[in-house]
Amino acid sequence: MPWVLSSQMEHLSSSPSQRQCEQSAFSFYCAVREQLPVWLLEDMRTMEVFCWEDGHPRAFLPSKALLYALVHDHQDYARYLLHRYSVSALRASRCSFCCCRSSDAPHLSVAVRYNRLSILRMIVETLRDCEVQSEWQDYLERCGGCSHVADSGKTAVQLAVELSRPDCLLLLLIHGAQADCLDAALQRLVSCDPMERPHAQRCLDFLLLFMPKPLAQQRLQQEPQHWQSLLGNEVFSWLCGQAPPPLLLQSLRCLARSGPDQISALPNFLQPHCWQ
Known part of the structure; x- marks a missing residue:
């Protein structure tokens, strides 16, 4: 348990062997945290580190x-x-x-x-x-x-x-x-939080790009004016099944499937948020 301090381990462990396994795992966790070289970490994992499972020490997988x-x-x-x-x-x-x-x-x-x-x-x-x-x-x-x-x-x-x-x-x-x-x-x-809203908006945009088809959302129909202001009239109408998807959205749906860098590399005026 790498998130447990070594001074606390003896209170959680019931045997010297189990404490030794936990201490070796904690040491390995610290070595990874210190970004030690790969070869050294693998030497530690395969020769020095064990975990405690079913009452026995096991190799650290x-x-x-x-x-x-x-x-x-x-x-x-x-x-x-x-x-x-x-x-x-x-x-x-x-x-x-x-x-x-x-x-x-x-x-x-x-x-x-x-x-x-x-x-x-x-x-x-x-x-x-x-x-x-x-x-x-x-x-x-x-x-x-x-x-x-x-x-x-x-x-x-x-x-x-x-x-x-x-x-x-x-x-x-x-x-x-x-x-x-x-x-x-x-x-x-x-x-x-308002500071996170751009990221939340981008998550929504990406979901819209990969949705096979929109599903009528009761949430949207309960507060139509509020959601229209957040999503834009075209996207709102599409999600409610009242209109086809915006042309730019249809184009970006094809582009998004070709790779993650394709969308990120677009200029700002072609990013998903501009279909709103």
Whole structure:
């Protein structure tokens, strides 16, 4: 448990062997935090670091090391782990607080929560290289987190919307994640801090680019004037099923599917917000 101070570990551990495992894991966590070289971290992980599972010390898996790399944005180490172990580095590991597995897709959730865009790109590219396409698309739709953590039951897309992470969201959508949380994006737009509103607006814009078709939103119909002012008349009418999508929106929907850099590279007057 790297987030527990070493002075507190003996109160949480029941045996000398378990305390030793926790201390070695904590030392490894600190080494990743200090951005030590990859070769040194791998030597530590394979020869010195253990975790405690089912009453026995176990080898410290690459999947847990990748979580540490995500938390501290150690991009070189994340790149090595994904290149060396491929999708096996993305397997869920046991939660430190309970007996269940920590998550079906913990790495996606951690990447989004900490806004680690570079490592998230490495992860989705690793998934894309899977031989079976349905497997990596299914991985993108899995929910992260045990029942006692904040991300429980949320997909990476849902988390990106709730935290206003537009760049992470676009990357996930381009690689096949479903744009299925429009209602959450609308709620976020009206409830977020004014400083975060541009990011929340951009998340909504990206969802609109990847939605297969608009669904009538009761929220919009309850306060039509308010939502018209936020979304613009054309987008509002389209979402309510009263008009076709704006021409610029249709064009950007085609462009967005060709790669994340295509949208970001557009001049400001062609960015998604200008269809409003």
